[in-house]
Amino acid sequence: MTMINFDTGDGTVTHGIRASERISDRLFRAACYTAAAGVILLLVYIAFQIGVKALPAMQDYGFSFFTTQTWNAQKQEFGILAEIWGTLYSSLLALVIAGVFGVSVAIFLTQDYLPRWLAQIFRTIVELLAAIPSVVLGLWGIYVLIPVLRPIADFLHDTFGFLGIFSTALPGPGLAPAVIVLAIMVLPTVAAISQDAFQLIPGKVKEAAYGMGTTRREAIFKVFLPTASSGIFASLVLGFGRALGETMALAMLIGNSNQISWSLFAPANTLAALLASSWPEAGPIEQQALLYAAVALLGITLLVNVAGVLIMAFSNKQQVS
Amino acid sequence: MTMTIDPQATELMKNAGITPRSELVAAIEADVNKIYYGDFLAVRDSHIAIEKGKITGFIGPSGCGKSTVLRSLNRMNDLIPIFRLEGSVTFLGQDIYAPNIDPVLVRRNIGMVFQQPNPFSMSIFENVAFGLRLNRYKGNVADKVEQSLRRAGLWEEVKDKLKQNGLSLSGGQQQRLCIARAIATDPTVLLMDEPCSALDPIATRVVEELMLELKEDYTVAIVTHNMQQAQRVADTTAFFSVDISKGGRTGFLVETGPTKELFSNPKQELTRNYLAGEFS
Numbered sequence: 249m250t251m252i253n254f255d256t257g258d259g260t261v262t263h264g265i266r267a268s269e270r271i272s273d274r275l276f277r278a279a280c281y282t283a284a285a286g287v288i289l290l291l292v293y294i295a296f297q298i299g300v301k302a303l304p305a306m307q308d309y310g311f312s313f314f315t316t317q318t319w320n321a322q323k324q325e326f327g328i329l330a331e332i333w334g335t336l337y338s339s340l341l342a343l344v345i346a347g348v349f350g351v352s353v354a355i356f357l358t359q360d361y362l363p364r365w366l367a368q369i370f371r372t373i374v375e376l377l378a379a380i381p382s383v384v385l386g387l388w389g390i391y392v393l394i395p396v397l398r399p400i401a402d403f404l405h406d407t408f409g410f411l412g413i414f415s416t417a418l419p420g421p422g423l424a425p426a427v428i429v430l431a432i433m434v435l436p437t438v439a440a441i442s443q444d445a446f447q448l449i450p451g452k453v454k455e456a457a458y459g460m461g462t463t464r465r466e467a468i469f470k471v472f473l474p475t476a477s478s479g480i481f482a483s484l485v486l487g488f489g490r491a492l493g494e495t496m497a498l499a500m501l502i503g504n505s506n507q508i509s510w511s512l513f514a515p516a517n518t519l520a521a522l523l524a525s526s527w528p529e530a531g532p533i534e535q536q537a538l539l540y541a542a543v544a545l546l547g548i549t550l551l552v553n554v555a556g557v558l559i560m561a562f563s564n565k566q567q568v569s
Numbered sequence: 570m571t572m573t574i575d576p577q578a579t580e581l582m583k584n585a586g587i588t589p590r591s592e593l594v595a596a597i598e599a600d601v602n603k604i605y606y607g608d609f610l611a612v613r614d615s616h617i618a619i620e621k622g623k624i625t626g627f628i629g630p631s632g633c634g635k636s637t638v639l640r641s642l643n644r645m646n647d648l649i650p651i652f653r654l655e656g657s658v659t660f661l662g663q664d665i666y667a668p669n670i671d672p673v674l675v676r677r678n679i680g681m682v683f684q685q686p687n688p689f690s691m692s693i694f695e696n697v698a699f700g701l702r703l704n705r706y707k708g709n710v711a712d713k714v715e716q717s718l719r720r721a722g723l724w725e726e727v728k729d730k731l732k733q734n735g736l737s738l739s740g741g742q743q744q745r746l747c748i749a750r751a752i753a754t755d756p757t758v759l760l761m762d763e764p765c766s767a768l769d770p771i772a773t774r775v776v777e778e779l780m781l782e783l784k785e786d787y788t789v790a791i792v793t794h795n796m797q798q799a800q801r802v803a804d805t806t807a808f809f810s811v812d813i814s815k816g817g818r819t820g821f822l823v824e825t826g827p828t829k830e831l832f833s834n835p836k837q838e839l840t841r842n843y844l845a846g847e848f849s
């Protein structure tokens with residue numbers, strides 16, 4: 249086996265690298281590159297295939313696809329403005345709810361408010377939320393959540409109807425139940441990743457905070473939250489990505505109505521719900537339009553994730569020295 | 570900023586024949602019978618007084634409990650659930666382990682600098698201003714920040730980048746930032762656990778000079794492995810050792826005395842052997 253060595257000139261030998269070490273190192277590196285390239289290629293391939301299928305619709309409807317809000321298969325008029333609005337609005341609302349609760353849960357479970365074993369049980373329960381099938385949550389939304397929400401929604405509409413967000417009553421399915429279920433689905437993601445962010449805070453930072461004489465609340469809000477902020481931000485980006493693409497529960501709960509409204513109780517629609525509910529009965533032309541909508545959804549999701557990664561790269565706050 | 574003891578409590582103390590705090594010589598008086606981590610007896614029988622306006626040095630072999638004792642002086646060890654202290658620690662005559670005393674109050678008045686630099690992930694300025702904001706400092710925060718950074722010997726290096734993250738500094742600079750952060754609030758006592766172990770000789774001298782300057786107003790206790798440093802800065806030195814005879818590794822205070830005396834003429838055999846080893 250060849251050894252690559254320095255020549256000391258006097259016959260003694262320096263430490264070398266075996267050829268086998270170098271080869272296995274190269275093989276391992278090649279394997280890593282292949283795996284990474286494979287993932288990227290897969291993504292590109294899927295986007296490309298869907299793009300090709302959507303091409304006729306892209307040529308027919310062009311950019312006005314994004315700026316109109318009729319979806320009429322008979323007249324062959326297709327526009328997804330209302331769905332884009334519904335997707336972003338519902339995901340954002342769900343993210344606000346899941347963000348507040350998820351970060352609170354993360355603080356509660358990592359900052360010694362509970363004995364370890366109890367915190368572990370709570371953690372498992374929160375993770376189990378993620379295991380509830382979407383369709384089950386959808387059914388729960390229809391049979392439990394909507395009946396509970398209706399009197400509340402009616403009261404809010406009657407009393408504060410002058411506010412845009414309460415400007416309609418809840419007829420049945422609508423934005424509010426969809427958003428609440430969406431928040432439940434996103435919560436485990438936000439909570440789990442935020443918990444990681446809090447647990448990654450080095451012990452010496454805790455010592456520094458308490459050593460300055462902070463109360464626990466001050467330590468959490470003035471030191472730990474800023475220290476964990478980039479991890480928390482990452483949890484929100486991932487949660488938002490999940491919310492954008494969530495399909496089944498939304499198709500069941502949001503009301504599938506092509507309208508743009510601030511009202512929390514109005515029926516609305518999202519891109520994913522549109523795809524799921526229209527595809528089974530769509531003719532070839534409508535299918536092309538739906539594929540175009542799928543491209544739009546893919547684009548929005550990618551954009552959100554890329555923006556998130558960029559923002560994180562530039563702020564780069566959680567430096568662990 | 571000094572600790573405000575309830576005037577009624579002072580009155581009660583006087584009536585009970587306890588020395589009024591203005592007349593106390595010791596800022597902190599620790600009477601440690603036993604310190605446990607769980608079942609492990611880490612320190613036993615150590616009585617130590619941190620005198621006002623002086624620097625007290627803690628020396629001794631690794632693992633003898635110097636950090637443990639130092640950290641029980643401002644209740645930092647409360648963060649370790651398995652920590653248990655038998656004995657008492659008084660600060661200005663007040664038992665800091667008394668049930669009615671909030672450890673937060675103790676730590677606001679007895680500051681601490683740790684062995685590992687641990688600045689917060691925020692700007693250099695905000696690091697130093699942290700304690701000022703916490704204590705709702707009434708004066709000019711920017712002035713106080715500058716003054717503290719100057720005293721820590723860091724001002725010239727950071728004055729043009731106060732907005733940069735404290736973690737972007739070098740290890741030695743971070744440690745001086747932590748010192749600036751600790752002294753900004755004018756704690757009554759400053760505890761330092763091997764504060765110079767991350768510093769180069771020049772920065773070490775800056776910190777030593779700072780300590781000598783600080784003792785005009787404050788009281789300092791410092792753990793150090795550097796015998797020269799102990800001799801340069803400490804007025805009083807406490808030597809700890811570790812007792813391996815009973816199977817465990819229990820630390821205890823061997824002797825304490827004026828630094829010159831302890832180094833030139835130690836009373837205990839253990840001290841003499843340790844110093845002989847250190848200087849050979």
Ligand SMILES: Nc1ncnc2c1ncn2[C@@H]1O[C@H](COP(=O)(O)OP(=O)(O)OP(=O)(O)O)[C@@H](O)[C@H]1O
Pocket residue numbers: 606609611630631632633634635636637638649818820
């Ligand atoms: N958090 C802890 N949990 C359990 N045991 C601990 C803990 N901290 C310290 N100990 C133990 O207590 C003893 C004293 O430790 P301590 O850190 O006080 O020593 P030290 O004198 O500061 O040593 P060094 O000079 O190496 O810093 C050691 O045996 C150590 O293992």
Ligand SMILES: [Mg+2]
Pocket residue numbers: 635636637762792
């Ligand atoms: Mg130590």
